[in-house]
Amino acid sequence: MGWLSRHSLAISSIVFLAASVLLAVVLGYAGLVAVSGLAAGTALASVLTELAVPYLPIVALLLVLVVVSGVVATWSALRRLSIPKSERFGTAAERIEQRYPVVDGFGISEFVSPPEPTTEEALADLKRRYVDGELDEAAFEHKLDRLVATESVDDVRAERERRAVLDESSNGSSR
Known part of the structure; x- marks a missing residue:
């Protein structure tokens, strides 16, 4: 068993938590910018268009990291469980x-x-x-x-x- 497979639960859990926090921060910031743009009287479509260009790739990458690391962490945890054998x-x-x-x-x-x-x-x-x-x-x-x-x-x-x-x-x- 290699080092990576022995530590897959810890690594995937850390990546999951970090990506989740970053995703929340990015979405929170984008939401703040959208609300402040709407409060200033800017049209919703133009605010969302301006946000989509720089933030959409970042959000997509973080979302993929959250999903993949969550699946790996779940699979690693399930493999470590004491499963009855019969x-x-x-x-x-x-x-x-x-x-x-x-x-x-x-x-x-x-x-x-x-x-x-x-x-x-x-x-x-x-x-x-x-x-x-x-x-x-x-x-x-x-x-x-x-x-x-x-x-x-x-x-x-x-x-x-x-x-x-x-x-x-x-x-x-x-x-």
């Missing part, structure tokens, strides 16, 4: 990403899916389930053989994805 959220996010490709670029499913267990964690969970009586000896040995046969976390992940695809295809054909 298989249900991960599956739902993956389905949304498949259905709407625009959302896929944000990688939401990676944020809400729990991390894949390591082989050691899977083995410890299997042992715990056997000791607690959730699995009988035959089921324990079968699952242990499958776990030992997979040599890495990538193999476990590939097996889960294969099962998910098979489950989806069997659910889709039964509808």
